[in-house]
Amino acid sequence: MNSVATPNISAELRRRLDAAKRVLVLTGAGVSAESGVPTFRGGGNSATWKGLPFEIISSGAMLERDLPAVWEWFDHRRDKLKTIQPNAAHHAIASWQDRFHELTVVTQNIDGLHQRVGSRNVVELHGNIWRARCTVCRLAHEIPMDGDRPEACGECGNSLRPDVVLFGEMLPQGAFEFASQRALGCDLCLVIGTSGIVYPAASLPEVAKSAGAFVCEINPEPTPLSRLCDVVVTGRAGEVLGQLTTDSRG
Ligand code: BV8
Ligand code: ZN
Numbered sequence: 001m002n003s004v005a006t007p008n009i010s011a012e013l014r015r016r017l018d019a020a021k022r023v024l025v026l027t028g029a030g031v032s033a034e035s036g037v038p039t040f041r042g043g044g045n046s047a048t049w050k051g052l053p054f055e056i057i058s059s060g061a062m063l064e065r066d067l068p069a070v071w072e073w074f075d076h077r078r079d080k081l082k083t084i085q086p087n088a089a090h091h092a093i094a095s096w097q098d099r100f101h102e103l104t105v106v107t108q109n110i111d112g113l114h115q116r117v118g119s120r121n122v123v124e125l126h127g128n129i130w131r132a133r134c135t136v137c138r139l140a141h142e143i144p145m146d147g148d149r150p151e152a153c154g155e156c157g158n159s160l161r162p163d164v165v166l167f168g169e170m171l172p173q174g175a176f177e178f179a180s181q182r183a184l185g186c187d188l189c190l191v192i193g194t195s196g197i198v199y200p201a202a203s204l205p206e207v208a209k210s211a212g213a214f215v216c217e218i219n220p221e222p223t224p225l226s227r228l229c230d231v232v233v234t235g236r237a238g239e240v241l242g243q244l245t246t247d248s249r250g
């Protein structure tokens with residue numbers, strides 16, 4: 001693995017991007033950091049809510065115990081997101097939509113920022129904060145950015161929950177399997193803005209590597225995934241990706 005400090009993006013990475021046919025991009029909270037969305041770990045901040053650590057308030061067990069408290073936490077985060085704009089990292093990834101024979105954007109983020117700037121068919125491993133789901137019939141309900149969230153299921157009247165994967169909960173049916181298939185088939189895997197701690201999402205770069213992909217991490221800090229990467233670009237996603245798209249084919 002070789003590590004380069006921005007702003008010198010390795011020529012190897014540029015060459016790989018220019019030659020790539022099948023690209024898988026795995027993003028985490030770091031991609032939204034420059035938009036002002038707090039990350040969960042690293043950088044000294046670990047998200048807490050009313051004294052509860054993030055892994056507790058965002059857990060399936062908490063939802064079972066106190067759904068209103070979980071809604072309060074997600075209502076608070078949606079409120080913050082209403083004034084948040086996507087950053088250069090989201091725009092760069094969206095600009096790649098038609099650049100490769102196949103591009104798969106897999107995100108752990110629930111903020112919907114990739115889609116807001118045109119990334120298509122985004123694989124949301126952990127759901128989406130702008131959707132609610134019925135606790136009984138599982139019907140999905142969109143939550144408007146400019147209005148109140150629906151209080152009850154429009155179909156069966158039962159209570160709704162955030163359509164987000166909480167700790168200890170299964171990922172959306174088929175999402176991880178699809179992402180794994182794409183990881184097995186990609187020739188370039190970009191791991192951007194994730195601490196590489198949460199599974200099964202963090203296993204995707206390992207899957208790509210095992211199948212022969214060139215793996216590149218973009219993060220200001222080292223992570224447990226850094227050791228398996230062919231190139232680690234130490235830097236902020238918005239800065240590095242912004243530069244990559246201006247310097248190369250675009
Ligand atoms: C599962 C939605 C099968 C909620 C999230 C005990 C019981 C059950 C399961 C487990 C258990 N012990 C461990 C597990 C597995 C668990 C897990 O992995 N835990 C971890 C903590 C060890 N996983 C699960 O529970 C998953 N389900 O395994 O199901 C199962 C089921 C039952 C029983 C057994 C097995 C579900 C995981 C999904 C949890 N939900 N989010 C919400 O958002 O409130 S995960 C949460 O962490 C976030 O959503 C986020 O997506 C995810 C990963 O975080 P990152 O995105 O990486 O963000 P982080 O802040 O950590 O890092 C930011 C990075 O960005 C840093 O590296 C930083 O340096 C970098 N950065 C900062 N600025 C920038 C930057 N990079 C670039 N540019 C910048 N400017
Ligand atoms: Zn229902």
